[in-house]
Amino acid sequence: MLPDRHDHPPGHGTGHRPGPAQAVYGISVAAELAGMGAHSLRLYEEHGLLTPARSAGGTRRYSDDDLARLARIAALTGQGINLVAIARILDLEDANTALRDRNEALTAERDQLRRDRDSG
Structure with a gap:
């Protein structure tokens, strides 16, 4: 269950959930949702594994995409892989x-060109 957030971006009070890339969680909430300490999030950022958005005041803001990346990092560290290898x-x-x-986009473009050619 997600915590109640009162710091929604402007225009966000419609009851809709943020998109997966929308950075809405502060570091303490993101750490709790990820099941790790805030110090780990800072360490992962320092090693280039994660790049949270920043508010105008410089506060870190995390998205659901960031939380998914943290889950991947946790899985890799759980396998004993070091941070340099995880970055790679x-x-x-x-x-x-x-x-x-890119391949999917090119395939769709090719298919559209074939449809256009065959219908004309």
Whole structure:
């Protein structure tokens, strides 16, 4: 269950949940939701594993995407993998995701071109 948040961004009072990339959680809430200490979140940021958004005042703000990344980091550290190796694994996973997304976009574009050619 998510804690009640009273620091919603402007226009957010409609009862809708934030999108997965919308940074709404402070560090203490994010740490609690991730099941780890705030010091771990700071350490992961220091090692480049996580880059939370910052408020205008410089306060760290975490998103559901950040929480998913923290779960992945926790799984990897639980396997005994060090932070330098985790950084490399996450970089490779991110690159793989970007390549898959690009491949899907190119496939969709190709399919649309074929449909246009066949219908004309």
